[in-house]
Amino acid sequence: MSTHIKLCGMMRPEDIETANGLKPDFIGFVFAKKSKRSVTPDQAAALKAALDRHIKAVGVFVDEDPAVIAKLFADGVIDAAQLHGGETDDVVAQVKALTGGKCPVIQAVAMRGAGDIARAAASPADHILLDAKGGGTGHPFNWDLAKAVSRPYLLAGGLSPDNIAEALETLHPWGVDVSSGIETDGRKDGEKMRHFVEQVRRFDANI
Numbered sequence: 544m545s546t547h548i549k550l551c552g553m554m555r556p557e558d559i560e561t562a563n564g565l566k567p568d569f570i571g572f573v574f575a576k577k578s579k580r581s582v583t584p585d586q587a588a589a590l591k592a593a594l595d596r597h598i599k600a601v602g603v604f605v606d607e608d609p610a611v612i613a614k615l616f617a618d619g620v621i622d623a624a625q626l627h628g629g630e631t632d633d634v635v636a637q638v639k640a641l642t643g644g645k646c647p648v649i650q651a652v653a654m655r656g657a658g659d660i661a662r663a664a665a666s667p668a669d670h671i672l673l674d675a676k677g678g679g680t681g682h683p684f685n686w687d688l689a690k691a692v693s694r695p696y697l698l699a700g701g702l703s704p705d706n707i708a709e710a711l712e713t714l715h716p717w718g719v720d721v722s723s724g725i726e727t728d729g730r731k732d733g734e735k736m737r738h739f740v741e742q743v744r745r746f747d748a749n750i
C-alpha cells in the first residue's frame with residue numbers, strides 16, 4: 544500500500560499547479576478564519592477549478608457550522624471535510640447527515656497524552672488525523688503516543704522534508720499531511736513540496 548499524501552494550505556494558483564504536477568492524494572484548503580492560510584469560499588472554488596480531478600480537495604475547518612461545510616461540499620468546492628477544532632461526535636454526524644453520508648470526514652485529534660489515544664480510537668469519523676495541539680503550527684507531537692493508536696491514521700504536525708523519512712520509518716502511517724514544512728516565508732515552496740513527495744514515494748518503493 545502506498546502512503547497517502549496530503550499537501551495542505553493551498554492559497555495560490557501556482558500552489559495548485561505544483562500540486563497538479565506532484566499528484567498527491569489530497570490537497571487542503573483552510574477555511575478557519577484565524578489561520579494565516581485562510582481562503583474564502585470563492586478563492587477555494589477558483590483554485591478547485593484548476594485542480595487535477597484525480598486529487599481530492601479537503602476543507603479544513605475549526606468549529607465551523609456543519610451547514611457551511613455541507614454547502615461547500617454540495618457546490619463541489621471540497622471533496623472531504625477535516626474537522627480541526629473541538630468538534631463533538633454529534634458534529635461529525637451532522638456533516639454526514641447534511642451531505643447524505645457522501646462527504647468523508649477526517650477528525651483531527653490533538654495528541655497530548657494517553658487520553659487522546661482513546662479519543663482517536665473512538666472517533667466516529669471516516670479517518671483520523673493525529674496532530675500537535677493547535678493545527679498548522681509546524682510543531683510535532685510525541686510520536687510515541689501514535690505507536691499506541693491501532694486504527695489507520697494520517698500523521699500531521701511539524702512534518703517536513705527533513706523529518707518525513709524518519710516519521711515513515713518509525714510509524715508507517717496510512718497517510719501524511721504537511722503544511723508549514725513545505726513553506727518558505729509563509730508561502731508554499733515548490734521545491735520543498737517536491738522533496739517531501741519524492742521522499743514518501745521513495746520510502747514506499749523500498750518497503
Ligand SMILES: O=C(O)c1ccccc1N[C@@H]1O[C@H](COP(=O)(O)O)[C@@H](O)[C@H]1O
Binds near residue numbers: 720
Ligand atoms: O494550516 C493551518 O493554518 C491550520 C489552521 C487551523 C487548523 C488546522 C490547520 N492546518 C492543519 O494542521 C496540520 C499540521 O500542520 P503543520 O504541517 O504542522 O503546519 C495539518 O493537518 C493541516 O491540515
